Structures are given as C-alpha cells and as structure tokens.
Amino acid sequence: MAYSEKVIDHYQNPKNVGTLDKSAKNVGTGLVGAPECGDVMRLQIEVDDATGMITDAKFKTFGCGSAIASSSLATEWLKGKSVDEALKIDNMDIVEELNLPPVKIHCSVLAEDAIKSAINDYRVKNGLEEIKFEESVVH
Amino acid sequence: MLKLPIYLDNNATTPMDPRVLEAMTPYFLEHYGNAASRNHPFGWEAEEAVDYAREQVAKLIGADPKEIIFTSGATEGDNLGIKGIYEMYASKGNHIITATTEHKAVLDTCKHIEKSGGEVTYLQVQPDGLIDLKELEAAIKPTTILIAIMYANNEIGVVMPIKEISAIARKHGVLLFTDGTQAVGKIPVDVNKDGIDLMAFTAHKMYGPKGVGALYVRRKNPRVKVTAQIDGGGHERGMRSGTLNVPGIVGFGKACEICMLDMEEDTKRISKMRDYLETELLKLEEAYVNGSREHRLPHVANISFKHVEGEGLLMGFNKNIALSSGSACTSASLEPSYVLKALGLGDDLAHSSLRFGLGRFTTDEQIEYTIKAISETVLKLREMSPLWEMYKEGIDLSTIEWAAH
Numbered sequence: 001m002a003y004s005e006k007v008i009d010h011y012q013n014p015k016n017v018g019t020l021d022k023s024a025k026n027v028g029t030g031l032v033g034a035p036e037c038g039d040v041m042r043l044q045i046e047v048d049d050a051t052g053m054i055t056d057a058k059f060k061t062f063g064c065g066s067a068i069a070s071s072s073l074a075t076e077w078l079k080g081k082s083v084d085e086a087l088k089i090d091n092m093d094i095v096e097e098l099n100l101p102p103v104k105i106h107c108s109v110l111a112e113d114a115i116k117s118a119i120n121d122y123r124v125k126n127g128l129e130e131i132k133f134e135e136s137v138v139h
Numbered sequence: 140m141l142k143l144p145i146y147l148d149n150n151a152t153t154p155m156d157p158r159v160l161e162a163m164t165p166y167f168l169e170h171y172g173n174a175a176s177r178n179h180p181f182g183w184e185a186e187e188a189v190d191y192a193r194e195q196v197a198k199l200i201g202a203d204p205k206e207i208i209f210t211s212g213a214t215e216g217d218n219l220g221i222k223g224i225y226e227m228y229a230s231k232g233n234h235i236i237t238a239t240t241e242h243k244a245v246l247d248t249c250k251h252i253e254k255s256g257g258e259v260t261y262l263q264v265q266p267d268g269l270i271d272l273k274e275l276e277a278a279i280k281p282t283t284i285l286i287a288i289m290y291a292n293n294e295i296g297v298v299m300p301i302k303e304i305s306a307i308a309r310k311h312g313v314l315l316f317t318d319g320t321q322a323v324g325k326i327p328v329d330v331n332k333d334g335i336d337l338m339a340f341t342a343h344k345m346y347g348p349k350g351v352g353a354l355y356v357r358r359k360n361p362r363v364k365v366t367a368q369i370d371g372g373g374h375e376r377g378m379r380s381g382t383l384n385v386p387g388i389v390g391f392g393k394a395c396e397i398c399m400l401d402m403e404e405d406t407k408r409i410s411k412m413r414d415y416l417e418t419e420l421l422k423l424e425e426a427y428v429n430g431s432r433e434h435r436l437p438h439v440a441n442i443s444f445k446h447v448e449g450e451g452l453l454m455g456f457n458k459n460i461a462l463s464s465g466s467a468c469t470s471a472s473l474e475p476s477y478v479l480k481a482l483g484l485g486d487d488l489a490h491s492s493l494r495f496g497l498g499r500f501t502t503d504e505q506i507e508y509t510i511k512a513i514s515e516t517v518l519k520l521r522e523m524s525p526l527w528e529m530y531k532e533g534i535d536l537s538t539i540e541w542a543a544h
Binding site for chain 1: 522524
C-alpha cells in the first residue's frame with residue numbers, strides 16, 4: 001500500500017516526540033492501544049491552569065507509519081487549543097488530513113482516544129469529573 | 140557498486156535468471172506448437188522440449204521423469220496432491236496429519252477436506268518451528284492415509300526433519316506429501332533418499348517463471364495415484380488436464396538445471412551474507428531470531444526487533460529495500476503472522492518481525508546497506524516508542540492493563 005505524502009512527512013519528521021513529566025499536576029497522559037494489537041500510543045498534554053490552554057503536547061507511538069503520523073498530527077493540533085476545543089478533534093479530521101485508507105482508520109481512532117484519555121487524566125488530577133465518551137466504533 | 144532498490148523478499152518470489160528467459164524465448168515465437176499436437180513438427184518440437192524439461196526437473200529432485208506432473212504452481216500442486224490422495228484413497232481412510240505452520244495452500248485445502256467429511260489433525264510446532272516426531276507418530280490412526288508436512292517454512296525458513304518423518308510414515312504405511320516450494324533448488328532434495336511420496340514445488344521460487352510448477356508423484360515403492368482435480372484432455376497421464384505451458388515448462392527445466400549446477404556455490408555465498416547480516420543485526424539490543432537457526436534454509440532469516448512495529452520499521456527504508464514483515468499491519472486482517480504465533484511468540488514479537496530472503500543476485504554491498512538502514516531505523520523508532528521507554532525504565536510490560544482493541 002502506498003502512503004500519502006503527509007503520512008511519509010510525519011513519519012520522517014515527526015513533530016513533538018518526547019515525554020512530559022507525568023506526575024506534574026498540569027500534565028495529562030493518555031496511553032491507549034496494546035502491544036498485541038501492534039499499536040500503542042502515549043499522548044501527553046501540558047495545560048496552563050490559568051487559561052485552560054494546552055501549552056505543550058508530546059507523543060510516543062509504537063505502530064505503523066499511519067499510527068505515528070496520526071499521533072504526530074494530533075500533538076500539532078493540540079498545541080494552542082483550549083482543553084474544550086481539543087475535545088472536538090474527531091478521528092475523521094485526521095483521516096482526511098492524512099488521506100488514510102480504510103484499513104488505517106483505526107490509527108486515527110486510536111489518536112482520538114489518546115487525546116480524550118489525556119484530557120481525562122488531566123481532569124481527574126485537577127479534581128474534575130471524568131468525561132464519559134461513547135465507545136469508539138472502529139477498532 | 141551498490142544497486143538500489145534491494146530485493147530481499149526472495150521467499151515471495153525470485154527474479155528470473157536471464158539464462159532462463161533465453162531458453163524460453165524461442166518457445167513463444169518460433170516453436171509455439173501445442174505439445175499434444177501429434178501430427179506436425181510444431182507439436183513434435185513442443186513435446187520434445189517438454190520431455191527435456193521434465194528430465195531437468197526430475198533430475199534436480201532425484202526422480203524419474205515419468206513422476207513429474209506439470210501444474211500451474213505450488214498452490215495447484217498442494218491441492219492436487221492432498222485432495223487427489225484424499226479422493227483416491229477414500230476406501231483406506233479419511234484422516235490426514237499436517238501442521239499449523241503450513242502454507243495456506245495446504246491449510247485451506249485441509250479445511251476443504253474437513254468440510255467434505257475428512258478428518259485432519261493439525262500438529263503444533265515446537266518453539267524452534269519444528270514438529271515433534273513423537274507427536275506425529277502418536278497422531279497416526281488406522282484411518283490415516285496421508286502426512287502433509289512442508290520441507291521448509293516460507294516465513295522462518297526452518298527445514299523439517301523430512302527423512303525422519305518419512306521413516307515414520309513408511310513404518311505405518313501412510314503416504315508422505317511435502318510442500319517443497321521453498322526448499323527445492325535451494326538445498327539438496329532427493330525424493331528417494333528423503334522417502335517422499337508426493338511433492339509440490341514451483342518455478343518462480345527458483346529463478347524461473349511464474350505460473351508453472353510440478354507435483355512429484357511416486358511410481359514405485361509404493362505406486363501412488365492421485366485423482367485429477369482438473370478434467371479435460373487427459374494430459375499429464377490423466378492427472379492434470381490442460382494444454383501444457385510449454386515456454387513456462389522449458390524455463391522451469393532450465394531453472395532446475397541451473398539450480399543443480401550452482402547450488403553449492405550459491406549456498407556458500409548466500410549463507411555467508413545471511414550469517415553476516417544476522418550477526419550484525421543481532422548486535423542491536425532486544426533483537427531475536429525466530430525459529431531454529433540450526434535447521435534452516437541458507438538464505439533466510441526472520442528477526443524480531445522488540446518494541447518497534449514491523450510495518451513502521453519497513454516504512455523507514457521500503458523505498459530502497461524490499462522486505463516482508465509478520466506484522467498485522469501488512470495484511471488487511473490485522474492479525475499478525477500465524478506462523479510466528481505458532482512458535483509461541485507473543486503477538487508483540489510477531490508484530491516486530493522482519494523476514495529476510497536473500498537470493499542469487501544479492502550482493503555484499505546490498506547487505507551492508509541493509510544492515511545500516513535497518514539499524515538506524517530501529518534506533519530511531521525506539522526513540523519514538525513508548526514501549527521501549529517503559530522497557531528502559533524497567534517496567535514489566537506484561538503487568539500493564541492494556542486497553543485492548
């Protein structure tokens with residue numbers, strides 16, 4: 001299967017690879033996927049408590065090129081967004097931006113799950129209620 | 140001089156040897172007769188060419204030319220060999236023994252037989268990819284008519300103990316079918332010394348053309364017969380009807396002849412490159428060879444690089460290096476290689492595997508380039524891998540509750 005230019009670019013020059021201090025109160029961490037499934041994503045956000053804006057985002061991903069590209073793109077989109085805006089990122093936006101083929105849609109679903117999971121981690125740490133999300137459809 | 144791209148997927152198919160193409164060309168353009176045309180020189184030439192090729196093919200495996208049935212390839216040979224025996228020997232029994240790591244052409248044929256009322260035992264393999272001979276013998280029943288075990292595995296290259304298997308088969312009066320696709324032309328295979336009753340193999344894995352193969356069917360001690368699966372003009376002694384693919388068969392014969400002449404030298408050169416490749420790649424941390432290294436084809440290596448995913452890894456160099464991975468992502472099914480799983484490998488290691496299939500045209504420079512490209516990509520992806528970070532922090536990954544998908 002041929003990859004889109006954008007997937008190749010994110011794979012070759014991934015944005016925001018790294019690790020934030022997961023014990024920090026203003027850092028939310030999402031770890032989704034499983035080694036047996038061939039994809040694990042860890043996505044982290046750093047939030048400015050005063051403004052509720054995401055000031056930094058980092059990822060590490062074990063997976064195929066599309067999984068790496070999806071998480072790299074997600075971190076780019078997260079930076080500068082408010083937590084509420086971040087919740088609106090939909091996996092289909094990622095599919096569209098990266099031209100993912102149907103067989104790779106699960107990579108985008110995983111990235112969306114990682115965002116939500118990181119936000120919930122941040123909320124719980126800061127005494128806010130966990131948001132219940134509908135089960136993702138494509139896995 | 141380094142030649143790019145590098146082809147290291149010779150278990151999938153091999154390039155044609157130019158000498159093979161040269162032998163074939165006249166049979167497209169000048170000698171295009173039907174080998175079954177008995178009344179004119181075009182037919183005679185074609186028949187003569189087929190007879191000669193049949194001798195070349197037979198010689199490579201120590202068979203009699205009359206024991207070679209030309210087919211369209213190994214998948215057809217697997218079907219004809221197994222279904223043909225099942226139908227021909229129905230009065231003797233309906234039980235077949237095979238193994239879980241066989242090629243799909245064998246496994247799906249066996250499933251088909253199960254649906255039509257046959258019974259099939261699928262032997263598990265040991266962690267090195269070989270079957271346990273005691274388990275094999277214990278699986279034989281009075282109704283067993285056939286043992287179908289491959290000569291060498293396509294994914295990990297392990298070579299089964301065919302002589303020992305055939306001794307057990309003989310002892311119990313059971314026939315032995317083997318899928319010789321990966322082995323014939325690469326290592327010495329002799330149907331008599333090995334005690335093989337039926338064997339499927341194909342030209343395109345040994346530098347010959349695609350679309351032509353053979354089924355060896357023993358004629359003496361014992362005389363074996365198969366029920367035809369394709370009916371028609373009664374070609375190939377009634378066992379496989381259909382106009383013979385004369386140019387393909389000529390190429391197959393030539394490919395066999397070259398393999399026989401060059402085998403020793405090719406093996407020496409290729410195995411040296413394979414061993415070097417493997418030694419260098421195993422210098423990476425957490426890299427493991429899958430399957431037996433002792434009982435293995437000289438040109439194959441299957442290596443898992445823990446905590447990086449196979450398809451992601453391939454993407455780092457697949458413009459320049461053609462390789463295959465046991466990762467789920469390379470198939471639509473999202474299931475990792477069933478062969479690697481049968482070795483008892485966790486899904487994570489199966490996802491992290493690469494299969495190297497070297498060949499006659501692989502060069503030292505290409506191997507150097509490959510080692511460098513793979514090592515760099517593994518290191519780069521591990522920097523990006525959350526699993527590698529956890530591993531380095533001493534976290535036992537099996538203790539984590541993964542949100543399984």
